[in-house]
Amino acid sequence: MGDTTVAEVLAELAALEDPKVRAVNEKHGDDHGVNLSKLRAVAKRLKTQQDLARQLWATGDTAARLLATLVCRPKAFEQDELDGMLRGARTPKVHDWLVNYVVKQSPHAEALRLAWFADPDPVVASAGWALTTERVAKGPAGLDLAGLLDVIEARMKDAPDRLQWAMNHCLAQIGIDHPEHRTRAVAIGERLEVLKDYPTPPNCTSPYAPSWIAEMVRRQDA
Template identity: 30%
Template sequence: MELEEMMARLEALGTEQNRKVYGKHGAKEPLFGVSFGNLDKLRKEIKTNDALAEQLWNTGNTDARTLAVMIVDPKTRTLEQLEQWLDDIDYYCLTDVLVTHLASKSPLLPELLERWTTSDREWVGRAGWQLMAHAAMKSKALGEDYFLRQLGRIEARIHSSPNRTRDAMNAALIAIGMRSEALEAAALAAAARIGKVEVDHGDTDCKTPDAVAYIAKAKSRKR
């Protein structure tokens, strides 16, 4: 599939309403405003295409970059390539898509967790802690002791971390608490000591979930 054809399809799928909504959430121009539902349909159609992914990323278009991280093969990405793409991002939704579709499936997962969660840079830190949340929910390779140590790191740093990093650390706290009963107790205790986590969500209706309430609600759903 040629780049020009895909860009034309993305442009046709974009809407002015989506552009406004994404813009409020921090998406930068150029931007068509393609819904995530339509991007996912394209992902399923294309499957994996590294060459097209690179071309889409290099356009600088936010929709094209979002599709790029959905169709690139996580196994082919080197650390340098992953971090180059992450360095180009200053939009939390694209950061999160990169984590979900690419970083979380990378064989470099342990190294990415170590490198990104220790970063003081807002978007790199966000990616690291969103990746930690994903690992807490999905990874069988990392043990309970590992996640218990992360609770201490979150408690020590969350209030002094950059805005969007702070948001992701709160998500990681919740995810760790949902992993097991033992971690639930430790996460609830940490959340109580942390208290309210303030995150500026800009001109949106997004709210920062209270970790204690969220973990308790998730537990009740499992019963």
């Protein structure tokens, strides 16, 4: 499939468009109507094609950009290129997949984390916080966890939704993975009450940090 063209892929994605899927996605701010399992099947067939990924991203089409994150070679992007891509990724799913499937696999992840963390654009900053949460979980050496809790305590309550969500995830991750900070993390969550009333289906873990921390620690200790 090395000679697949952008036009062929866009035609295939258009054929997969489902109005019901689009209606559900639009409630979450995502403007595409392609079932993600079907999108992943297309990616699996195409395999890794960096040039095609860049061309798909350049279309600006949400489904094409999601596909681009699955067929690209994350380590092939330059830091400035990823920065520009992130700043142009305005729908939640594209932003999420770009951070999780591409930036986290990039040798530039730490430099971008530092660049984005305090960015004045809350959507960009949320990516910095997502990368910080990854560090909290997998590589906390060198992070000032108490300092992160200070920032969360001061700013999370009034942060815009996407940034608030990312900060809350970081708060929970600190509480889950670092027992020495757990009591304070829970106390911050209880005082701020961010996402306390978030509708959570049965058998799912609430994103409310004190509940989330308690459940994950219970599983670790089980």
